[in-house]
Amino acid sequence: MGATGQQKSVVGAGTHYQRWRVHGDPLVTNKRPNGAGFMANGYIGYQINGVKKFEHVMVAERALGRELPPGAVVHHVNEDRADNRPTNLVICPDRAYHNLIHARMDALAACGNADWRKCRVCQQYDALGNLRVYQTKAGSMAYWHHNCAKKRKNNARTA
Numbered sequence: 661m662g663a664t665g666q667q668k669s670v671v672g673a674g675t676h677y678q679r680w681r682v683h684g685d686p687l688v689t690n691k692r693p694n695g696a697g698f699m700a701n702g703y704i705g706y707q708i709n710g711v712k713k714f715e716h717v718m719v720a721e722r723a724l725g726r727e728l729p730p731g732a733v734v735h736h737v738n739e740d741r742a743d744n745r746p747t748n749l750v751i752c753p754d755r756a757y758h759n760l761i762h763a764r765m766d767a768l769a770a771c772g773n774a775d776w777r778k779c780r781v782c783q784q785y786d787a788l789g790n791l792r793v794y795q796t797k798a799g800s801m802a803y804w805h806h807n808c809a810k811k812r813k814n815n816a817r818t819a
């Protein structure tokens with residue numbers, strides 16, 4: 661997500677690390693669990709009767725009135741993994757739905773239109789009507805302009 665400028669940081673890793681220290685890791689918040697809680701990847705969790713459970717799952721299950729169905733994913737609306745107010749949580753039926761929420765959030769932030777998707781070749785966002793959709797082996801969706809895909813094939817042939 662917008663990390664293109666950070667990928668060539670091998671040489672200046674030290675500086676980057678310092679900058680990261682100053683500005684703070686976005687996943688680390690001031691929130692800390694009470695008592696027997698723990699932090700993992702920015703999430704708050706608790707160990708209850710020897711079973712580790714994430715707080716966002718506990719809050720979602722309390723709101724739902726039962727255990728989360730298998731495969732369900734809890735999404736944090738403001739992307740703060742430690743902000744487990746019920747209004748900040750959305751229960752997604754599966755990973756694909758969760759991925760869709762993030763694709764829409766990324767598109768909205770990048771181009772102002774949640775329905776647009778990014779072309780894998782030219783990296784430009786465009787309306788779905790202008791893009792071809794492919795399902796990758798991993799099961800996620802990939803989008804290409806017809807012309808970009810053609811250009812890429814031609815380049816491969818002449819390279």
Ligand SMILES: [Zn+2]
Nearest residue numbers: 734735736758
């Ligand atoms: Zn999410």
Ligand SMILES: [Zn+2]
Nearest residue numbers: 779782805808
């Ligand atoms: Zn393109």
